Every structure is written in structure tokens, then in C-alpha cells.
Amino acid sequence: MRQSLQELMEQYQNSLYAAAFSVCKCAEDAEDAVQDTFLQYHTSKKEFESGQHIRAWLIRVAINKAKNMNRAFWRQNKVSLEDYMETLAFETPQSRDLFETVMKLPEKYRIVIHLFYFEDFSVREIGSILSVSESNVKVRLSRGRALLRQTLREEWEDDE
16 A cells, blocks of 8 residues: 555654654754655655554654664764864954854854855855855845844943
8 A cells, every 4th residue: 555645744744743853852853854754655665554554654764764863973973162162272352252253143144254254265265165146145244244243232332
């Protein structure tokens, strides 16, 4: 017995997500586990005895995928920003504070600012690295700088 992937997704997506989330405790990883589970169903040639057998198989696969994500190298070896900051050498306390503020920016701004100021890449090179246009890099730099200015201004006002 085989059911269409669309039917299964509508029927079991939420319960698979809940099962995967209970294992990995991360929304993005749970979503990936569910997606990988449906992909595995789609590519498998396995025949099932009943709808209940399909459901049990899907849940077992989703849980196993979530467990595998927990065992992944990057998951086991991730370091908090504070711990990472301890490994870096800064010339002045101000440069440390600035780096920490940059690292707290949203990812799309943080990456371009880091590449531009800390790694000395040009706008053209950053566009090539990130596969975005030069104008998009310029916009992200501008918005990132504005966020930095606003954040730093708030910190300075708090210090006074």
C-alpha cells in the first residue's frame, strides 16, 4: 500500500514535527527532519501493510532523523558567542565591544559588515561570495551601519 505524498503531508506533518521537536528541541532542525522524512518516503520503494504502518514508519523515521541531527558534528561542537569571544585577541576593549555588537546584528547585515571591515573584501568580492548583486551588498552595508550606529548610540547614552 502506498499513499500520495500530498495526503501524507496534510495528514501527518504536525505530528511528525511534534515528535521531531521533542527529540531535537530546535524548530529548524525539526522542520528539516520532517522534510527529510517525507523525502525518504517519496524516494523509497517500500510497500506498507496499512495506513497505520505508514504512520508508524513515518514517525520512526522522523525521530531517527532528529536524533541524527543531535549527533551531528556541528551541533555537538557549537560554541556560544561569549565562549568564542574569549578565544579572540583584541587590541582594545572598544574593538572587542564593537566586534561583539557586530556579531549581534541580523545575519544578512553581520556577514557583509564582517567581510567588508574585518576581512577587507571589496563590495564586488562580497557580492560574488554571497551570490548577490553589488547593489544588494551596498544596501546591506548601509543598513548594517545604521543598525550599528543606533545600537552604539543607545549604549553611549546609557553610559552617560
